[in-house]
Amino acid sequence: MGEGLGRRALLLGALPAAQGRGVMRIAIYWFRQDLRLDDNPALCAACAAADALLPVYVLPPDEDTQWGVKRLGQHRKYVLADTLKELDAGLRRRGSRLLLLDGDAAACLGELARALGATVYCAALAAPEEAQQLAHLQAAGVRVLAGWQDTLYTESQLPFALADLPLVFTRFRQQLQAAALSPVPPLPAPAALPPWPDGVAPGRALPADWLMPPPPDARSSFPYARADWRGGEQAAQARVQRWLATHGASYKRTRNGLMGPDYASKWSPWLAQGSLSVRRAARLLAQHEGEQGVSEGSDWLWFELLWREYFRWLMRRFGRQLFLRHGLQPPCPAPGHDAEAFARWRRGETGEPWIDAGMRELAATGFLSNRMRQNVASYLIHDLGCDWRAGAAWFESCLIDYDVASNQGNWLYLAGCGTDPRGSRRFNPARQAAEYDPDGAYRALWSTP
Numbered sequence: 001m002g003e004g005l006g007r008r009a010l011l012l013g014a015l016p017a018a019q020g021r022g023v024m025r026i027a028i029y030w031f032r033q034d035l036r037l038d039d040n041p042a043l044c045a046a047c048a049a050a051d052a053l054l055p056v057y058v059l060p061p062d063e064d065t066q067w068g069v070k071r072l073g074q075h076r077k078y079v080l081a082d083t084l085k086e087l088d089a090g091l092r093r094r095g096s097r098l099l100l101l102d103g104d105a106a107a108c109l110g111e112l113a114r115a116l117g118a119t120v121y122c123a124a125l126a127a128p129e130e131a132q133q134l135a136h137l138q139a140a141g142v143r144v145l146a147g148w149q150d151t152l153y154t155e156s157q158l159p160f161a162l163a164d165l166p167l168v169f170t171r172f173r174q175q176l177q178a179a180a181l182s183p184v185p186p187l188p189a190p191a192a193l194p195p196w197p198d199g200v201a202p203g204r205a206l207p208a209d210w211l212m213p214p215p216p217d218a219r220s221s222f223p224y225a226r227a228d229w230r231g232g233e234q235a236a237q238a239r240v241q242r243w244l245a246t247h248g249a250s251y252k253r254t255r256n257g258l259m260g261p262d263y264a265s266k267w268s269p270w271l272a273q274g275s276l277s278v279r280r281a282a283r284l285l286a287q288h289e290g291e292q293g294v295s296e297g298s299d300w301l302w303f304e305l306l307w308r309e310y311f312r313w314l315m316r317r318f319g320r321q322l323f324l325r326h327g328l329q330p331p332c333p334a335p336g337h338d339a340e341a342f343a344r345w346r347r348g349e350t351g352e353p354w355i356d357a358g359m360r361e362l363a364a365t366g367f368l369s370n371r372m373r374q375n376v377a378s379y380l381i382h383d384l385g386c387d388w389r390a391g392a393a394w395f396e397s398c399l400i401d402y403d404v405a406s407n408q409g410n411w412l413y414l415a416g417c418g419t420d421p422r423g424s425r426r427f428n429p430a431r432q433a434a435e436y437d438p439d440g441a442y443r444a445l446w447s448t449p
């Protein structure tokens with residue numbers, strides 16, 4: 001059981017019988033990292049139980065971290081705003097709309113729930129801050145029904161107890177594959193939603209700076225200013241289907257690419273916002289294999305989705321421990337952090353063209369290939385001697401696919417403090433550049449900010 005994610009929060013499916021005939025049953029649906037109507041079991045449970053339903057999103061705070069960087073950079077704000085607009089449009093098509101709030105989530109939801117006499121429904125999340133929000137809400141006397149729904153499999157399907165989660169990815173994958181599990185089937189979106197309860201004041205609008213598109217950059221490999229790359233569930237599912245049909249089979253060969261929109265699936269921003277359910281993505285992948293046959297590429301996609309799965313269960317199992325400098329591998333590495341080197345790394349001014357190209361791409365577009373993420377992270381940790389948590393914070397600020405479990409898990413892994421701690425995770429920049437950018441095209445593309 002992940003830290004703070006107590007059994008009390010996992011009550012979905014155990015709803016009490018009607019709460020009194022003739023009495024209005026009011027629910028709040030708190031959208032978190034599940035910004036979709038499709039395959040959202042917690043939302044479906046709220047719709048089934050309530051006469052009136054208030055869909056709410058609480059804007060995340062725009063605050064500084066201990067590393068002197070904002071938690072929410074401009075790319076993230078813009079993509080999140082776009083996703084919220086799409087979510088609101090989907091709700092309106094079904095007779096409802098989204099209420100936007102800001103401030104401390106537990107405090108403002110608690111106040112609203114008490115005023116309405118409402119039960120709060122939401123997705124259960126394992127990261128410590130998110131788990132704590134739920135715990136605070138419950139401690140304030142609010143009835144909360146939260147469902148775990150962002151993994152391919154449920155905890156009871158896993159072929160091991162969570163306490164025995166393998167600490168090596170390969171073992172996790174092999175055990176899951178040997179168990180031949182089927183991902184949980186996705187649910188359709190509700191056809192209609194219960195109306196808003198009476199007397200709710202309109203919420204706030206999206207902050208003006210969230211609506212300001214960062215300057216478009218024609219070099220971007222995630223061109224989110226284009227209509228077919230927009231936020232929201234419709235664009236997400238269209239991308240999944242289109243990309244599988246055109247590039248799915250060749251994915252194993254192209255996935256280490258660095259430039260262009262199609263070398264990899266680019267599903268991650270939609271998965272991270274939750275506008276794409278991983279169970280829906282799995283269903284579309286299985287359908288693709290049913291129609292086109294299993295290919296090397298489709299097979300490798302399952303493998304990558306299992307990495308995502310693994311880091312989610314890891315967060316559920318270890319919670320706060322994944323945020324400590326030594327992670328899962330005490331004793332602590334020697335303390336040390338070079339703030340000046342960290343700043344040069346962020347600006348793409350380390351003097352190492354391969355690394356600087358990656359850092360410029362990240363800052364200019366909010367996206368970076370997996371190959372370059374590994375390289376720039378390794379360089380910060382092993383060449384510049386910085387604290388890996390500072391790098392993780394910069395990724396959190398920039399990445400339009402920022403996802404706490406995947407980000408924390410990958411950084412820890414590269415720092416040698418997470419799972420698979422054997423061997424060095426140091427990437428040699430010269431060798432990597434020669435192998436993955438032999439003609440220097442990527443470095444040339446990003447030779448300027």
Ligand SMILES: Cc1cc2nc3c(=O)[nH]c(=O)nc-3n(C[C@H](O)[C@H](O)[C@H](O)COP(=O)(O)OP(=O)(O)OC[C@H]3O[C@@H](n4cnc5c(N)ncnc54)[C@H](O)[C@@H]3O)c2cc1C
Nearest residue numbers: 264265266267268304308370373374401402403406407410
């Ligand atoms: C230091 C570091 C930080 C990272 N931070 C994030 C993050 O914040 N959010 C995030 O979604 N991914 C993160 N990743 C993982 C990976 O780089 C991205 O998921 C991937 O590049 C997204 O592009 P794609 O959708 O085209 O991936 P594809 O290669 O097409 O893979 C398909 C899907 O599999 C999953 N996946 C693939 N590789 C990984 C991986 N190593 N770990 C977890 N899931 C994976 C993703 O959901 C991805 O969308 C990080 C990797 C590193 C090395």
